[in-house]
Amino acid sequence: MGVLTRFHKPKTASLYTAVGGHEALEVVVEDFYCRVLDDDHLASFFAGSDMKRLKAKLVELLASVLGGPELYTGESMKQAHEDRGILMRHFTLMTSHLKDSLCAAGWPPEAVAQILGFVAQQAGDIAVDNATARV
Numbered sequence: 001m002g003v004l005t006r007f008h009k010p011k012t013a014s015l016y017t018a019v020g021g022h023e024a025l026e027v028v029v030e031d032f033y034c035r036v037l038d039d040d041h042l043a044s045f046f047a048g049s050d051m052k053r054l055k056a057k058l059v060e061l062l063a064s065v066l067g068g069p070e071l072y073t074g075e076s077m078k079q080a081h082e083d084r085g086i087l088m089r090h091f092t093l094m095t096s097h098l099k100d101s102l103c104a105a106g107w108p109p110e111a112v113a114q115i116l117g118f119v120a121q122q123a124g125d126i127a128v129d130n131a132t133a134r135v
């Protein structure tokens with residue numbers, strides 16, 4: 001292999017591209033909130049929510065987690081969830097619905113792991129009873 005070949009490796013496509021970009025994220029987010037609103041333990045949290053805005057914000061957030069070009073313009077996870085009485089059992093249920101949606105979409109395991117890894121790190125900012133909650 002020549003010197004130039006070694007220094008001109010093709011760019012690694014981001015996970016965002018691998019999953020199918022913006023449209024693929026919209027499909028997953030739509031499916032995810034269907035599962036959430038069908039869940040009696042979770043639906044009431046969203047009673048007063050603008051679901052269209054919420055879906056758009058989650059698409060942006062997941063896109064940025066996957067290395068996509070979209071910027072997340074929503075509130076911080078702490079701001080968005082504080083004073084809502086969200087417990088770890090709710091967080092775990094949400095995470096499991098998200099995992100089901102990602103698996104149903106047949107995404108590459110690396111992309112699923114990237115999203116679930118990110119989400120797991122947010123527990124302290126979302127659930128009030130998380131033992132690792134930051135002050």
Ligand code: HEM
Binds near residue numbers: 048057095
């Ligand atoms: C599992 C990880 C979670 C992620 C990645 C996530 C993500 C988000 C995002 C991106 C927003 C929008 C922020 C904005 O409006 O600027 C949001 C808002 C919200 N989330 Fe979560 N969330 C998670 C867990 C939860 C849980 C466990 C609950 C409740 C059971 C919950 C309930 C809500 C509610 C009620 C809102 C506000 C909607 C509104 O503006 O009316 N979230 N979340």
